[in-house]
Amino acid sequence: MSARKIAFIGLGIMGLPMAVNLVRAGHTVTGHNRSTQRVDALVGEGGLRGGGVADAVADADVVITMLPDSPDVEAVLTGPDGVFESAKPGTLVIDMSTIRPDVARALATTGAERGFRVLDAPVSGGEAGAIEAKLSIMVGGAQEDFDAARPIFDVLGTTPVLVGPSGSGQTVKAANQLIVAGHLQLLAEALVFLEAHGVETEAGLEVLGGGLAGSTVLQRKGKGMRERDFEPGFRIALHDKDMRIITDSASAAGVAIPLGSQVAQYVAALKNQGHGGLDHSALLKIVERLSGRDR
Numbered sequence: 001m002s003a004r005k006i007a008f009i010g011l012g013i014m015g016l017p018m019a020v021n022l023v024r025a026g027h028t029v030t031g032h033n034r035s036t037q038r039v040d041a042l043v044g045e046g047g048l049r050g051g052g053v054a055d056a057v058a059d060a061d062v063v064i065t066m067l068p069d070s071p072d073v074e075a076v077l078t079g080p081d082g083v084f085e086s087a088k089p090g091t092l093v094i095d096m097s098t099i100r101p102d103v104a105r106a107l108a109t110t111g112a113e114r115g116f117r118v119l120d121a122p123v124s125g126g127e128a129g130a131i132e133a134k135l136s137i138m139v140g141g142a143q144e145d146f147d148a149a150r151p152i153f154d155v156l157g158t159t160p161v162l163v164g165p166s167g168s169g170q171t172v173k174a175a176n177q178l179i180v181a182g183h184l185q186l187l188a189e190a191l192v193f194l195e196a197h198g199v200e201t202e203a204g205l206e207v208l209g210g211g212l213a214g215s216t217v218l219q220r221k222g223k224g225m226r227e228r229d230f231e232p233g234f235r236i237a238l239h240d241k242d243m244r245i246i247t248d249s250a251s252a253a254g255v256a257i258p259l260g261s262q263v264a265q266y267v268a269a270l271k272n273q274g275h276g277g278l279d280h281s282a283l284l285k286i287v288e289r290l291s292g293r294d295r
Contacts, residue, residue, distance in 0.1 A: 003027050006152070007060035007087075009053060009076055010097070011038035013232065014123070014130040015066035018096070018156050020045045021133050025155040032056040054086035062092045062152060069241055070099040077107055089115030092148055096137075098122045098177070098238075100245050101170040104140065108166035117145045120166060122173035123157065124180070127233040128220060134158050138176070140169035174249055177242040181263045181280070183217035188284040191225055192291050201226050221281040230278040237276035240267045 003026045008019040011033035023029045023046045031042040032050035039049050050056025053076055057063050063083050067073050073095055077083045083093060093116050095104065104120035111118035119141035129135045135157030139146050146162040153160035163172045190213075194204045205222045208214065224230065243264035250257045266286045275282055288294050 002151075004061045004152070005059055006030070007032070007050065007056040007063045008042075008047075008066070009033075009050075009056065009063065009083075010066035010068075010072075011035075011042055012066065012068070013127050013234070016041055017127070017130040018064075018066065018135075019047060021130075021155055022152070023047050027152075027155075030056045030060065052081065053083065054081040057083050057087040057091070060087060060091060062094065062149070063087055064152075065093075065095045065097055067095075067097045068238065069097075070103040073097050073099050074103065074107065078110060084111060084114045084116060087116070091116055092145060093118045094121050094149055094152070095119070096121050096123055098173050098242055098245070099170060101167040101174065101249060104170045105167035108141065117142070117148070118166065119145050119149055120169040121149070121153070121160075122169055124173065124176045125157070126220065129157070136176075137161070138163050138169045138172040140164055140166045140171075170245075171249070174242065174246045177239065178246050178257065178260045180217060181239060181243060181267060181283075182259060183215055184221065184281055184283045185263045185266065185287075187218055187222065187225065188281075188287040191222075191284060192287045192293060196291070196293065221279075224279065225281045225284050228284070230282040232277060232279045234280050235276060236267060236270050236278050236280050236282055239280040240264075240271045240276070243267050 005028045006022055008029055008031045011031050016038050019029050019031055019042050030048040030050045031039050032053055033039050043049050065073055065076055093111055108118040119139055121137050121139045123135040123137050125135040133156055137153050137157045137160040139162045163169055191201055194201050209218050247261055247264050270282060
């Protein structure tokens with residue numbers, strides 16, 4: 001695989017390990033982040049420091065964005081001194097954030113008008129998946145652009161799939177977040193149920209994980225939920241944003257998501273109670289409170 005010059009904008013919980021994996025694969029990675037400590041960490045791993053978005057992308061072959069929300073991506077791509085103003089025409093622009101599908105489609109159209117190749121490529125797998133380079137990557141855009149990006153995706157994850165035209169990656173990611181939230185809620189309910197009946201939960205989750213109830217959510221989140229360790233791998237505040245994307249998009253399409261809407265309310269309640277910085281497995285707190293079993 002030929003080395004590329006990559007600008008990586010957004011070095012958060014998942015962005016930093018993703019950028020580090022690209023450095024270790026032999027790419028020249030220039031990072032930019034609002035928090036300079038995250039850029040320091042990338043430089044410590046062999047990356048380069050971007051003096052701002054415009055400086056980071058000026059000489060890049062590929063620009064990757066990994067940002068919190070739709071307005072952040074819009075500002076970085078289309079704002080003054082942003083990617084579309086500062087990068088070379090023809091640059092491959094890959095947004096790996098989780099944003100609204102309609103915003104992804106609009107950005108792809110704007111990018112194409114300015115001479116850029118734009119993919120929406122949100123990921124699933126959390127911090128562990130980013131560190132281990134085992135992310136699932138759902139991609140929207142043109143086949144030839146996906147093919148050009150495939151060597152990069154193969155560094156970052158194990159399941160890069162082109163799921164359709166622009167915006168499709170974000171639509172599939174919304175469905176992913178709906179399923180994950182539902183799994184977390186049911187896992188929380190199962191744990192509180194087991195505890196209420198005096199069952200040893202480590203053994204209980206072990207056997208559940210070996211059957212039809214087994215899932216990646218149970219495997220990755222079960223231990224932390226048992227121990228009430230909610231150190232964030234994916235913050236409640238971000239999952240709240242994702243659930244709003246889901247409920248808004250479902251409403252626009254006339255699709256009923258009764259269970260998803262209920263879990264969306266629980267996620268929002270946790271954030272409103274001041275728990276937005278906790279891991280999304282903290283849905284357990286809601287179940288405990290509803291059950292009168294708060295610790």
